[in-house]
Amino acid sequence: MLVFTYDKTFEGLLTAVFDAYDRRTFPDQLIEEGEILPLFCDETHAVITDEEKSARVWRGLEKKISASALSSLTVCWLSELPETDTLLFNYIRKAIDAPTSIELNFGDADVLQLSKIWKQVNNEKLRVIQFLRFQKTTDETYFAPIEPIYNVLPLTLRHLQDRYAGQKWLLYDMKREYGYYYDMEETREVRFEKKEKHLLSGILSEELMDKDEVLFQQLWKSYFKSITIKERINPILHKQHLPVRFWKYLTEKQ
Numbered sequence: 001m002l003v004f005t006y007d008k009t010f011e012g013l014l015t016a017v018f019d020a021y022d023r024r025t026f027p028d029q030l031i032e033e034g035e036i037l038p039l040f041c042d043e044t045h046a047v048i049t050d051e052e053k054s055a056r057v058w059r060g061l062e063k064k065i066s067a068s069a070l071s072s073l074t075v076c077w078l079s080e081l082p083e084t085d086t087l088l089f090n091y092i093r094k095a096i097d098a099p100t101s102i103e104l105n106f107g108d109a110d111v112l113q114l115s116k117i118w119k120q121v122n123n124e125k126l127r128v129i130q131f132l133r134f135q136k137t138t139d140e141t142y143f144a145p146i147e148p149i150y151n152v153l154p155l156t157l158r159h160l161q162d163r164y165a166g167q168k169w170l171l172y173d174m175k176r177e178y179g180y181y182y183d184m185e186e187t188r189e190v191r192f193e194k195k196e197k198h199l200l201s202g203i204l205s206e207e208l209m210d211k212d213e214v215l216f217q218q219l220w221k222s223y224f225k226s227i228t229i230k231e232r233i234n235p236i237l238h239k240q241h242l243p244v245r246f247w248k249y250l251t252e253k254q
Contacts, residue, residue, distance in 0.1 A: 001028045001040050006047035008032045010077050013085050014054035016047045017092050026093065030085050057092070064095045069103040072118045078151045079121050087113055125152040129159055131246040134169065135203075135217075136210040142169040145202030145249050153180060157187055174202055202249050217251050224252035 004019070004027035006012040013030075020026045023045070029038060037044065061070060073088060091110045094102050106112045127148075134142035142164070146153075153173050157180060160171065165184070172179035177199075181190045198204050206214060247253040 001038060002043045002045070003027060003029045003031060003037060003041045004045050004047050005031055005033050005035070007049055008085070009049060010074065011051065011054040012047060012049040013077075013088060014057040014092075015050050017057045017089060017096075018050070018053040019045065019047055020093075021096075027089075030089060060096060061092065064098070065101050065103050069095075069101070072114065075121050075155065076114055076117045078154065079117050080151055081117065084117065087117075121150045121152060121155075124148050124150045125155040127243070127246070128152055128156055131242070131250065132171070133249055133251050135251075136213045137204060137208055138210055140168060140210065142167055143198065143204060144169065144171050145174050145198075146171065147175045147245070147248070148173065149245075151176060153178075161187060172199065172202075174199075203254075217254075220251050221254070 002025060004016050006016050016027070016030065025045075027045070029041075031037070033046070058070075061073075073091070076084060076088060087110055091102075091114055094108070094110065102108060102111055104111075106115065128146055132144045132146065134144045136142055151173070153171060156171070160169065161182060164182070168181075168183055170179055170181045170190070177195075178189060178191045180187050192199055198208060204213070242250075
């Protein structure tokens with residue numbers, strides 16, 4: 001059994017593809033650096049992530065599949081599902097070797113599985129956009145905590161930059177402990193070594209809220225309550241359209 005070890009980055013995966021073709025040997029398994037090797041492993045290759053190698057593989061893929069199919073590769077990578085890297089490796093290898101594009105060949109198990117994962121991740125991106133709730137801070141930054149199933153924050157940035165271009169905001173993934181900060185000029189990834197209470201709970205304390213934020217939250221709760229028709233409450237349907245896992249950070253559910 002041949003095992004490739006790499007740093008579990010997308011660029012590292014592309015570098016692994018390059019190395020496999022360069023060596024003319026393809027791995028039976030991909031694992032992260034430092035992981036315990038499989039019991040019956042008899043050969044390993046350590047992949048060193050290389051920007052030029054990964055770029056060459058990407059340029060090769062651009063000649064084989066469409067821009068939307070290329071985008072689906074990065075979207076599926078953000079799923080963080082087990083064995084996704086192996087699935088992507090196999091897909092990329094098939095795309096490179098095939099005389100024509102494989103992206104619509106849903107009779108192929110890898111192509112079909114990739115399309116299913118893409119749909120799941122894309123749906124989660126849409127849910128995050130729908131169910132974000134911003135809290136205005138004293139320095140006029142809008143703070144929005146979220147815990148998506150998949151690592152979809154990068155996929156929401158274009159929408160948020162267009163929709164909220166005139167205000168500073170921080171979108172923070174409570175599960176993965178990172179976020180994106182927009183200062184009305186650029187968006188950058190941020191991580192915090194020291195985590196204040198709101199980065200642990202997702203809820204701003206009153207001293208950190210803008211003076212009008214408490215009032216706005218009360219008004220929103222009152223509005224939400226006033227439009228509810230008790231006779232038409234359908235808990236099952238409500239949970240289908242508004243999954244319970246999002247309630248934690250929804251103002252109207254506090």
